Amino acid sequence: MTDHPHEHGTDEVPHTHPDPGVDPHTPLSGGPRALRIGIGGPVGSGKTALVAALCRSLGDELRLAVVTNDIYTTEDADFLLRNGVLPAERIRAVETGCCPHTAIRDDISANLDAVEDLEDALGPLDLVLVESGGDNLTATFSKGLIDRQIFVVDVAGGDKVPRKGGPGVTAADLLVINKTDLAPLVGADLTVMDRDARARRGDLPTAFLSLVEDRAATPVADWIRALVKDRAATPA
Amino acid sequence: MSLATLLVLADGRLPAGGHAHSGGFEAAVSAGRVRDLAGLDGFLRGRLHTSGVVAAAFTAAACAAGLEAGSPQPPDPRALLHPTDLHAGSPQPTAPRPIDPRPTAPRPADPWDVFRRRIAELDDGMDARTPSPALRRASRAQGRALLRAGRAMWPVPAAGREPHHPVALGVVAAAAGLDPLAAATAAAHGTVTGPASAAVRLLGLDPYTVQGLIAALAPECDRIAAASAGTANDPVDELPADGAPLLDIGAEHHASWEVRLFAS
Amino acid sequence: MRAAARIVAEADRSGVTRLAVLRGESPLLLRRTGPRDTTSATVHLVGGAAGPLRGDDLLLEIEVGPGAHLEIRSVAATLLLPGRPAPPSLLTVRATVAGSLRWLPEPAIAAAGCDHHASTAVEVADGGSLLWRDDLVCGRHDEPSGSVRSDVTIRYAGRTLYRHRLTVGPDAPGWSGAAVLGNARATGSAVLAGPGLPVPHLPAEGAAVMALAGPGVLATATGADIREVQAALDPFCAAMPAPV
Numbered sequence: 062m063t064d065h066p067h068e069h070g071t072d073e074v075p076h077t078h079p080d081p082g083v084d085p086h087t088p089l090s091g092g093p094r095a096l097r098i099g100i101g102g103p104v105g106s107g108k109t110a111l112v113a114a115l116c117r118s119l120g121d122e123l124r125l126a127v128v129t130n131d132i133y134t135t136e137d138a139d140f141l142l143r144n145g146v147l148p149a150e151r152i153r154a155v156e157t158g159c160c161p162h163t164a165i166r167d168d169i170s171a172n173l174d175a176v177e178d179l180e181d182a183l184g185p186l187d188l189v190l191v192e193s194g195g196d197n198l199t200a201t202f203s204k205g206l207i208d209r210q211i212f213v214v215d216v217a218g219g220d221k222v223p224r225k226g227g228p229g230v231t232a233a234d235l236l237v238i239n240k241t242d243l244a245p246l247v248g249a250d251l252t253v254m255d256r257d258a259r260a261r262r263g264d265l266p267t268a269f270l271s272l273v274e275d276r277a278a279t280p281v282a283d284w285i286r287a288l289v290k291d292r293a294a295t296p297a
Numbered sequence: 298m299s300l301a302t303l304l305v306l307a308d309g310r311l312p313a314g315g316h317a318h319s320g321g322f323e324a325a326v327s328a329g330r331v332r333d334l335a336g337l338d339g340f341l342r343g344r345l346h347t348s349g350v351v352a353a354a355f356t357a358a359a360c361a362a363g364l365e366a367g368s369p370q371p372p373d374p375r376a377l378l379h380p381t382d383l384h385a386g387s388p389q390p391t392a393p394r395p396i397d398p399r400p401t402a403p404r405p406a407d408p409w410d411v412f413r414r415r416i417a418e419l420d421d422g423m424d425a426r427t428p429s430p431a432l433r434r435a436s437r438a439q440g441r442a443l444l445r446a447g448r449a450m451w452p453v454p455a456a457g458r459e460p461h462h463p464v465a466l467g468v469v470a471a472a473a474g475l476d477p478l479a480a481a482t483a484a485a486h487g488t489v490t491g492p493a494s495a496a497v498r499l500l501g502l503d504p505y506t507v508q509g510l511i512a513a514l515a516p517e518c519d520r521i522a523a524a525s526a527g528t529a530n531d532p533v534d535e536l537p538a539d540g541a542p543l544l545d546i547g548a549e550h551h552a553s554w555e556v557r558l559f560a561s
Numbered sequence: 562m563r564a565a566a567r568i569v570a571e572a573d574r575s576g577v578t579r580l581a582v583l584r585g586e587s588p589l590l591l592r593r594t595g596p597r598d599t600t601s602a603t604v605h606l607v608g609g610a611a612g613p614l615r616g617d618d619l620l621l622e623i624e625v626g627p628g629a630h631l632e633i634r635s636v637a638a639t640l641l642l643p644g645r646p647a648p649p650s651l652l653t654v655r656a657t658v659a660g661s662l663r664w665l666p667e668p669a670i671a672a673a674g675c676d677h678h679a680s681t682a683v684e685v686a687d688g689g690s691l692l693w694r695d696d697l698v699c700g701r702h703d704e705p706s707g708s709v710r711s712d713v714t715i716r717y718a719g720r721t722l723y724r725h726r727l728t729v730g731p732d733a734p735g736w737s738g739a740a741v742l743g744n745a746r747a748t749g750s751a752v753l754a755g756p757g758l759p760v761p762h763l764p765a766e767g768a769a770v771m772a773l774a775g776p777g778v779l780a781t782a783t784g785a786d787i788r789e790v791q792a793a794l795d796p797f798c799a800a801m802p803a804p805v
Contacts, residue, residue, distance in 0.1 A: 156560040158317035159498040168312040170442035171560065321740060328766065330739035339738025346734045347741060424774035425724040428781070430761070433774060517734070534714060538724040541741040542748050542781050549761075549769035 095126070095186035096292050097176060098285060099165065099202035101229055102213035104195030107239040107272065109140050111213055112192050114278035115285065116146035123187040123289060126151040126179040128172055130164050130194040153179055161194025162201075169206040176206075187289055198227030209288060211281065215240040216249040223257035223267075231261045235268060235284055242271040302473050305450070306466075307483040309490055314442030318435055319495030319559040320344060320488065324547030326499050327554075334503075337496045338510050341489045345514060345521070347541040349488035351426055352463040353525040354537045356484035357477035359419050359467025361529035363454065366412035368471035372454040409454065416456050416464060422533035423461035429545040431552035433461075435561030440465035447472060481525035485518040495559060564589045565620040570602055572628030572660060578602040579629075588612070589619055594634075601630035606666060608637065613652060614644030615676055623656035625689075635666040638698075641707060643674030649708075650676065656683045661690040661755070665798060668696035668749070668787050671730060675707030687718035690755030694798055698787050699729050699746045706730045706746070715777070717754045722775040725750075745783035749790040751798055753778045759800060768793035 100108050112127055119125055127147060131154070141147050153175040157164035164171060176189050191207055193200060202210045212233030214222045217240055223230055230236060236258055244251050251269060258267040268280040309315070322340065325331045331340050366372070427433045437459040444460070447453045447469030456468045463484055470480030493511050497504050528536060548561060566585035570578050577598050585591040588608055595603035613619060625631045641650065656662060662683075671677065685691045693715065699706035708730035715723040727748070729736045742748055745767060753759065754777040761772045767789065768782035782793035 156317050156557060158319065158495065158559045160316055163316050167310065168314060168316050170312055170314040170445055171317050171438070173445065174314075174438065174441060325739040325743075330743045336739055339735055340740045341735070341738075343735025343738035343740035346728075346736075421721065421774075422724065425721045428723065428725070428773055428779040429769070429771050430774075534721055534724065538712065538714075538726045540725045540727055542727070542750070542783050543743055543745075543767075544740050545771065545779075545781055546767060546769045546783065549771050550763055550766070553763060 093185060095124075095176075095180060095189045096209075096285075096289055097189045097191060097207040098288075099191045099193065099207035099210035100213060101165065101193040101196070101200050101202060101210060101233070102237075103197055103218060106195070106213045106215040106218065108192050108195070108213050110272050111211075111237065111239065111270070111278055111281065112190055113141055113144050113146045114272055114276060115190060115282055116141065118277040118279070118282040119188065119285065120147065122286075124183070124185065125188040125190065126153075126183060126186055127190045127192065128153045128155060128175045128179070129192045130155050130157055130161055130172065131192075150182065151179070157194055161196045162199070165191070165193045165200065165202045165206060167203075169203050172206050188285065198222070198225060198229050201228045201232065208292075209234040211235045211237055213237045213239050216244045216251070216254070217247050219247075220249040220251075220254045221257075223254050223261055226261050230258070233265070235266055235281065236262060237281060238267060238269050240271060241269050242273045298476050298479060299474060303475055303479045303483060306470060306473055306475065306480075307486055309494065311446055312442075313446040314439050314560075315487070315491055316494070317560045318439060318491055319499070319561065320348075320492035321544045321547050321551075321561070322492040322495045323499060323557060323559045324551035325543070328547060328550070330543065330547075331496075331500075333500070334506055334510070337493070337500075337502065337507065341492060341510060341514060342517075343541060344492060344544065345485060345489050345517060347539040348544060349485045349518075350521055350525075350537045350539045351423075352466075352488055353481040353485040353521050354528055355419055355423055355461070355463035356467040356470065357481040357522070357525035357529040358531070358533075358536060359416060359456075359464045360470045360475065360477045360480035361467075362412050362415040362419070363468050363471025364476070366408040366454070368454065368468075369451060369474035371452040372409060412454065416460065416468065418533045419464050419467075420457065420460050422536060423464060426538050426540065427461070428540075429548045431548040431561060432545065434552075435548070436461045436463075438560065443469055476526070477529040478522055478526040481522035482518060484525075485521045486515070489514050489518070499558070562588070562614070562616070563618045565622070566591055567622045567624075568604055568631065568633070569624045569626070570629040570631040570660070571626040572600075572630075576600050576628065578631065578660075580604070582624075588617075589621055601632060601661075603632045603634065606633065606635040608635070608639070612640040612642055612669075613650035613677055614642050614647075615650050616644065616647030617650040619650075619652045621652070621654045623654070623658075623662065625656070625658045625660045625662045627659040627686075629660035630663075631660070632663040632665065638667040639669045640701075641669055641671050641675040641677040641709065643672065643676070643707065648676075649678045649710075652677070652679045654679070654681045654683075656681075657686075658683065658689045658691055659686040663692040663798075665692070665694050666696075668698050668747070668790075669709070670698040670701060671707040671709045672701055673704045673707055675709070675730075676732075677707070677709045679709070679711040681711075681713045681715075683713075683715045685715070685717045685722075685754055688756070689717075690753075690757075691715065691717075692751060692753050692798060694749065694751040694794065696749035696787060696790055696794070697727070697729070697747065699742070699748075708732045713752075715752055715754060717776055720775060722754055722773055722777045723752050723779065742783055744785065746785060747787040747790045748781070748783045749787075749794050750779060750781045751794050753780075753797075759797070764797070765789070765793045770797060
């Protein structure tokens with residue numbers, strides 16, 4: 062793993078993990094199992110594209126696997142396969158019985174089994190990304206399933222999305238505002254989104270992202286790198 | 298026996314993976330075999346009197362085996378070891394046993410060894426009654442998920458990594474201090490609530506009328522559970538084996554789909 | 562009516578299958594058919610009277626020795642009839658197989674009002690092979706089905722491979738619901754056990770060929786009529802020819 066790079070970023074694009082002083086979650090402990098990061102957000106916000114970008118950025122430096130919860134069993138996994146970012150054996154799809162939020166929040170058993178099966182099949186892993194099925198602004202991951210969660214919204218959903226709040230926007234460990242390249246086309250004001258996100262989220266970080274301009278999803282990848290590094294330094 | 302404990306185990310919100318399984322209903326809808334409430338009624342009735350009867354009987358039998366071995370007392374630490382293969386034999390103590398030259402009387406059978414043997418037989422019995430590989434996978438996935446949930450609540454003895462769901466349900470029920478009748482009631486009830494809930498999601502049926510169907514089947518669940526309690530100690534080959542051809546066929550077709558909403 | 566029949570097939574030193582015992586009584590009458598002095602023998606159930614009536618108790622015992630190959634067929638469908646008020650008609654078939662047995666009778670037809678229990682127990686030794694086919698038509702044309710309960714236990718090498726009960730008719734709640742037979746009025750199954758099993762596949766919308774947990778494969782089919790079932794199962798059975 063590389064050291065945490067500090068050369069990139071602007072003021073509105075945080076590149077460090079959250080300050081432990083304001084982190085509402087228990088500290089990450091080290092240990093044999095992988096760091097689990099949930100990636101949620103509304104339909105079409107770019108979750109799968111972000112996962113693909115993270116696989117491209119991190120796949121060579123971290124032992125990683127993906128669990129996908131799309132309501133359609135194979136579509137998300139196929140997207141990752143088609144894009145050649147991860148071999149098939151590193152991807153598991155979980156069926157959610159028309160209830161994507163149930164599978165990541167209320168009854169996480171199928172996802173836990175998928176994570177365990179990946180670790181059993183592949184040996185020790187550094188990172189498992191758990192991608193939720195597209196849902197709405199109220200979906201969040203259970204802490205029984207993941208260690209940290211990223212919530213992805215996009216500017217095309219309207220610049221009022223951060224102001225609306227909801228548990229995903231307010232409590233996610235990292236809020237990603239995606240498709241910033243589209244902002245001028247859809248009339249979304251990024252400064253409004255940034256201001257509203259800060260108002261909703263306090264000190265929790267928000268990252269602005271355009272996968273068209275940054276195929277490596279650098280701010281998000283860096284945020285994950287820092288978590289993995291911190292966790293490796295923490296005794297189990 | 299605690300009725301409230303039975304409610305905990307039979308709660309539809311128990312995080313044991315059930316929400317992602319339609320009990321064959323998604324396949325039946327897709328094949329055009331069910332379109333409406335009457336179709337759901339026939340589906341539930343048939344499922345209850347085939348899979349439900351088998352599940353209840355095997356749940357009761359596994360529960361009886363657990364109680365016989367000592368559940369709900371915390372199991373012998375050896376019984377908590379977690380052999381991934383039920384047929385691998387009992388885990389051996391690691392400390393070498395001192396050699397004793399005196400002749401020894403035959404040791405009474407370790408009750409947890411007896412338990413493991415019976416559980417393995419019941420698991421094989423479920424295999425023999427579940428010709429569809431897709432349904433065996435679904436049953437084992439739900440068994441594994443139920444053990445996970447059960448271990449968080451009660452001292453559940455080792456029962457393999459992925460036992461069939463009725464076997465897991467019986468073992469967990471015994472660990473919860475429930476008797477075979479209660480365990481079988483939960484099993485029978487669960488075979489109708491799963492697909493009924495899927496029907497509400499898949500067909501948009503009125504949830505009140507669907508709940509009415511479930512309530513109407515409750516007396517039949519009770520009768521099936523009572524019969525199951527009566528056969529809890531029977532040899533496995535003699536336990537009920539009621540099958541449903543379309544559940545098997547539908548499950549195999551469902552597993553071949555490119556996209557599906559439910560795991561089974 | 563009580564009746565018993567027994568077939569014992571044995572291979573002689575030259576590999577020819579001989580029928581050491583072939584004994585039946587009405588309505589379980591047996592006839593050896595096909596060529597003699599070959600590695601396999603064929604026996605037809607010819608049916609001495611009308612099919613089983615309530616109160617009948619029929620027993621067929623089959624034994625296939627090591628190296629012997631036996632095929633059992635029937636000359637016509639078995640019509641299960643109501644008869645007088647009486648206990649259910651019973652048909653018990655017990656088979657032990659060290660060589661190979663192919664059980665390929667014509668369908669049973671459950672006439673309205675019949676009450677029939679069929680009970681099958683087959684014990685196949687390790688290395689033996691079995692093809693066990695059972696077809697059922699629920700009612701004659703445009704008539705409701707009678708009651709039929711069919712219980713099958715197939716054991717292979719000392720372990721239970723397949724255990725199945727199918728119950729149809731007025732005493733079977735939900736049997737015509739979408740979980741069990743739905744609108745189908747015919748169903749059939751063929752269990753194949755032993756070495757050289759076919760690959761599972763999906764021959765038709767209402768049919769599946771599936772791998773059992775043990776060394777066996779089940780082909781099962783449902784259809785609006787028996788022709789649909791035969792269309793799905795006959796090729797499966799034909800693909801497993803008797804040795805000659």
